[in-house]
Amino acid sequence: MRKLTVPLLVIGLFALLIGLAYYDKIDLYTQSVLMFMGINIIFGSSLNIVNGYMGEFSCGHAGFMAVGAYVSSILSVLFFAQDRVFGAPLLPPQYAIYGFPIIVIIAFIAAALAGLLVALPSFKTRGDYLAIITIAANYIIISTIINIDAIGGPRGFMGMKSVIFAMEDVVYLPWMLIWVYIFTILSIWAIYRFVNSTYGKGIVAIHQDEVAAEIMSVNTNKMKLVAFMFSSGLAGVAGALFAHVLGYINPNSFNILKSTEALVMVYLGGMGSLSGSILAAILFTFLLELLRPLQIIKWVVIPLLLIILMQFRPEGIMGNKELSDIFPRLKKFYQFK
């Protein structure tokens, strides 16, 4: 029974959410907030692999999100939508339901490959210097996209909405909400499995003492490669979902400010805490929406909150603990693999 608690809870919540959306019990605005919450969970917790568990300081995470967003958008428009540039769809649009998850996986692979841009220099570079490289990588990706006119350049890229409509024409369901939460659950699951294995803990060893890790048979270069590619790949997934939820993307929405959002989520939640990242992503998304009436003053209040947090709880909400470390009684109710 304990084995089933978490899956049942997750499936139950998922079904409840979809049901509420399907019968219009929650309005479109709330739905979109919920979708951004899911995307932020993937975006924040994937950065936690590098910044929290491995202890590097990557501040170009949005660059990989851009790669995922653009690759997936281009593919889905190319295959399933009528477009000015790409012309008629290559496949009948009703196949979009099956095609979309494949496109997201391709976005993962593309973003993971873009992650090499940071992973390879990380073999020889650490700390502040690597942070500079990650910023540079972010700029390289954004500038490349801006300079490719075929995908809209600085004007951005759109047409993804018609792919979603094509899915809804086949079966009427809140498709994007479903996809966002399926991939959110899969991402958390994958990260959990990674960081809780002896293999994955190799990156924590690199964080705490890289020399010791290398001498105690951890192949540090390979671990860094895996961690950076895994992390940036998941950012690509977040990007793919982001692009399809909005239906329009623009290179400038993936600039350093977006990367900062991921950093805020990681440090708010606690470095090296998966439940912290999830909690922080939920909180952060809500906070942004709650403070919307303040308009531009919002960007004064949120950084101020950060300053207060860093003063009084520099390790973040959860520190490097998980929920089950803080409430050991929870362990009685579930077992999770």
Next chain:
Amino acid sequence: MALLEIKGLTQYFGGLCALSDFNITLEEQEMVALIGPNGAGKTTVFNLVSGFYTPSKGEIIFNGQNIAGLKPHKVTSLGIARTFQNIRLWHEMSVLDNIKIAQHYNLGYGLKDLFLRTKRYFLNEQRIEKEALRILEVMNLREYAQERPSNLPYGLQRKVEIARALSVHPKLLLLDEPAAGLNSADVKELIQLIKWIYDEFKITIWMIEHQMTVVMNLCQRIKVIDFGVTIAEGTPEEIQKNPKVIKAYLGDGTI
């Protein structure tokens, strides 16, 4: 055949010659010390053998294979483990995890098994856990399995580090100043421990040590270097009387 044979090992850092023409042969099951004044190049030798530096010149033959220039994790998986002068444990994770992560050379599963949680993953994780607990049991550290090393006294941390090094099943154990920072009671215990490890695991131990009680009690052979050059080699009794060694440590009286 000798376990480790170092021939003409030379290392330059820029223009500085840290080690010149270093030769040594270690037989199986032997306890040898490398001593010398500060800055003599002792740790450089260990860093070369364990793969942190690629030697400028020379060969390091371990078990018939030239390991000069191999990556440290590769060297470790071949059977050379080492400890550090200043303890280098992963201080923010449990003692058990410290030992488990050292099994990276022999995980037995890959990323696919990890994400899909295959049978292979579970079997190997179980094996790693059992192996780690066994090492802790043998080293009398079982009760500290869930402690963080930072919460343990210095002497125990040293012991955990040695346990971690032993957990990779080395044929050659390099100890870089194992007695550094220990009080005299701890040193006595350490001597017992190393003696016991030597008898129990039947491995070759090569150590750098400044405390002569440790060296004289344990080692059959001593090699002395100064400014990267070998100045003496022999049994503890011979070394104690060697005028060159006395000169290197105490100076020759002329000012």
